[in-house]
Amino acid sequence: MSPLISLPSRSPLRHAVSLLVVAAFAPSVHAADLLTITQDALEHSATLNSSRSTFRSTEAGQDVERGDLLPQVSATGSVYRYDSLDSQSYAGSSAGQGGASGSSTTSSGEDYNGTSLGVNVTQALFDATNWYEYQQSKKQVGQQALQLEIDQQQLLYDVSEAYFEILRAKEVLEARQAQEKAIGRQLEQAKEQFNVGLVAITDVNEAKAAFDSARAQRIAAKNDLQVSFETLERLTGQQYASIASLDDDLPIQPPAPANRDDWVDMALSSSPSIQYAQAAVELAKSGVDIAQAGHLPTLDAFADYSYSDNDRDELRGHNEDLQVGVQANLPIYTGGSTSASVRQNTYTLEATQYDFEDQRRYTTQQVRSLFTQVGNDVESVDAQREAIVSSRSALEATRAGYEVGTRNIVDVLDAEQSLYESISDYADARYTYVTDLLQLRQQAGVLSLEVIRGTNRWLRDSKPVSLTSVDDADMSAVDDIGKRPTPPSMP
Numbered sequence: 001m002s003p004l005i006s007l008p009s010r011s012p013l014r015h016a017v018s019l020l021v022v023a024a025f026a027p028s029v030h031a032a033d034l035l036t037i038t039q040d041a042l043e044h045s046a047t048l049n050s051s052r053s054t055f056r057s058t059e060a061g062q063d064v065e066r067g068d069l070l071p072q073v074s075a076t077g078s079v080y081r082y083d084s085l086d087s088q089s090y091a092g093s094s095a096g097q098g099g100a101s102g103s104s105t106t107s108s109g110e111d112y113n114g115t116s117l118g119v120n121v122t123q124a125l126f127d128a129t130n131w132y133e134y135q136q137s138k139k140q141v142g143q144q145a146l147q148l149e150i151d152q153q154q155l156l157y158d159v160s161e162a163y164f165e166i167l168r169a170k171e172v173l174e175a176r177q178a179q180e181k182a183i184g185r186q187l188e189q190a191k192e193q194f195n196v197g198l199v200a201i202t203d204v205n206e207a208k209a210a211f212d213s214a215r216a217q218r219i220a221a222k223n224d225l226q227v228s229f230e231t232l233e234r235l236t237g238q239q240y241a242s243i244a245s246l247d248d249d250l251p252i253q254p255p256a257p258a259n260r261d262d263w264v265d266m267a268l269s270s271s272p273s274i275q276y277a278q279a280a281v282e283l284a285k286s287g288v289d290i291a292q293a294g295h296l297p298t299l300d301a302f303a304d305y306s307y308s309d310n311d312r313d314e315l316r317g318h319n320e321d322l323q324v325g326v327q328a329n330l331p332i333y334t335g336g337s338t339s340a341s342v343r344q345n346t347y348t349l350e351a352t353q354y355d356f357e358d359q360r361r362y363t364t365q366q367v368r369s370l371f372t373q374v375g376n377d378v379e380s381v382d383a384q385r386e387a388i389v390s391s392r393s394a395l396e397a398t399r400a401g402y403e404v405g406t407r408n409i410v411d412v413l414d415a416e417q418s419l420y421e422s423i424s425d426y427a428d429a430r431y432t433y434v435t436d437l438l439q440l441r442q443q444a445g446v447l448s449l450e451v452i453r454g455t456n457r458w459l460r461d462s463k464p465v466s467l468t469s470v471d472d473a474d475m476s477a478v479d480d481i482g483k484r485p486t487p488p489s490m491p
Contacts, residue, residue, distance in 0.1 A: 031242040031464035034163050035456040037232065038449065041159045042152070044237035051151040058137075058144040065137040068130040076118040082310070083111050114310035121303045125326070128293035136286035143279035149272040155235070156452060157435075157442045162232040164431045167246055169225040170465045171427035176218040179420035183211045183413065190409060203409040210413040214420075229467060242464035250458045252381045252433055255440060260371045263444055267367045268360065270445035277352070277359040284349035291345045294338035297330040363443060370440040377433035384426040391419040 042048065124130060187207040193199040233239055257263065268274060302325060309318035331338070395415040401407035438455070441447040 031244045031461035031466075032240045033244040033456050033459045033461065034160060035449075035453055037163060037236055037238075037240065037243070038156060038159050038452050040238050041155055041236040042449075045155050045235060046237070048151055048155050051148050055141075055144045055148050058141050062134075062137040062141050065130070065134040068127075069124060069134055071121060071123045074120045076116075076120075078116050080114050080116075081111075082114060110312065112310050112312040114308065116306070116308040118304070118306045120305075123301045124298070125301055126297070126299040128296045129290055129298075132286055132289040132293055136283060136290065139279060139283050139286060143276060143283060146272045146276040146279055150276060153272065153442050153445070153447045156447050156449070157438055159232070159235050160438050160452065160455070161435050162228065162235055163243065164246070164434050166225065166228040166232065166243060167465060168427050168431040169221065169228045170245075172424045173218070173221040173225050175420045175423040175427070176214065176221040178423075179416065180211070180214040180218045182416055182420075183207065183214045186409070186412060186416065187211045199409070206409050206413060210417065214417075226467060242466035244459040244461040245463045245465050246430070246434070247458045247460050250430070250434075252378050252430070254378055255371060255374050255437060260368055263367050263371050263440070264364050266446065267363050267444040271363050271443065272445055274356075274359055274363055274445075277356040280352045281349070281356050284345065284352040287345040288342065288349055291338065291341040294331065294334070294341060297328055300327050300329075301325075302327055366443045367440065370436060370443055374433065374436050374440055377429065377436055381426070381429045381433055384422065384429045387422040388419070388426055391415070391422040395419050 187204070187210075190199060190204045190207040194201060194204050229240070232243075255263070302323075304321075304323040306321045307318065308320075395412075395418070398407050398411050398415040402409065402412050434455070438447060438451070441451055
């Protein structure tokens with residue numbers, strides 16, 4: 001039986017009903033922000049998880065070294081079967097005429113079962129080598145904790161850099177797409193003017209060359225966006241359909257504190273890289289102590305207990321022995337290896353001291369350079385914003401001159417390219433400022449999840465960025481750049 005009311009398979013009503021059903025049950029999808037992606041990276045990063053496992057391995061190594069200072073107990077036992085057979089033969093001859101030779105054979109043996117048990121207990125009373133090795137293992141745990149902190153801060157920066165590289169690539173792609181469309185319109189206009197005899201064929205060729213160049217730049221920019229998403233996926237092990245964009249009102253201002261020396265002092269006291277190098281010096285000192293301990297005696301307390309029994313017919317009872325004492329060992333001559341080990345570890349200590357000084361100088365130089373760079377970035381963003389305004393005014397003037405015949409098409413195309421280069425440079429300047437500021441914090445040793453959370457406040461998911469979000473970009477996406485108000489200062 002057919003239904004009372006039937007809907008065509010492609011009727012508008014059925015289509016509308018389908019959309020309503022999908023809208024009712026489809027979950028809301030939000031663009032991933034920097035904080036969410038960073039938390040994913042902290043959980044799924046292969047590099048950071050490897051560092052965590054190495055830290056746990058080092059912690060277990062401390063327990064290994066502690067074990068050499070604690071009592072050592074061992075036990076042995078055996079159950080055996082004893083079989084013995086003795087066989088002897090005697091051969092000889094009798095004296096005199098007609099003497100006869102003869103031989104005799106005797107044999108004996110015994111069979112029995114036996115058991116034995118032994119227990120040995122030793123306790124180091126004085127062993128400088130084991131003690132210093134245990135102290136060194138504790139320092140290794142502390143150093144590996146610093147390495148874990150270094151790796152975590154590096155991951156925070158790498159994820160942030162990859163995130164903002166996507167946003168930078170997206171804005172550059174928008175500019176390249178708008179440039180291609182604008183020059184494409186210029187090319188069409190040149191063709192129309194050529195067809196009616198208003199311009200020469202050279203104008204068409206010039207516009208065609210500029211259009212092909214803009215198209216190549218657009219293709220390269222789209223490839224950069226694709227690669228940027230893949231970089232983020234490698235760091236987090238996750239795929240993201242879209243990410244939140246950076247607010248236009250992001251305050252661009254010098255780093256705080258405003259004194260460069262304050263940042264250097266912060267780095268010298270907080271940088272995990274410097275602290276790691278300092279820990280390497282302490283480890284090397286422990287290595288010297290361990291080598292020198294090879295000249296010292298060792299003193300151990302021991303107890304040995306043994307028990308044996310068997311079922312031989314002629315024996316009754318069992319054997320039991322107990323020995324308790326103290327044992328000392330004094331190395332007198334080891335072929336010179338102990339003295340050589342002391343010299344070797346002393347040179348290692350000297351090398352780590354130089355490495356520490358080099359790391360301190362490197363961090364100081366990096367902090368100073370990044371502090372200066374961030375200050376330059378602030379001025380660069382403002383200059384690039386003004387460059388967009390100037391380039392747009394120059395383009396409008398050049399177009400007006402072209403219409404009245406005082407400028408040629410080459411001038412117009414150059415002005416078009418100059419405008420979009422300014423737009424691209426402005427995007428570079430903004431995101432360079434953000435990443436340089438984060439890198440300054442990393443070098444100072446204060447890049448944390450809380451810093452990422454503060455940066456995340458300036459992200460908006462109202463204009464998500466994805467690989468398909470800019471396919472239909474046009475001039476409207478960038479026309480108002482340079483007309484926006486100056487961003488407010490950070491509260």
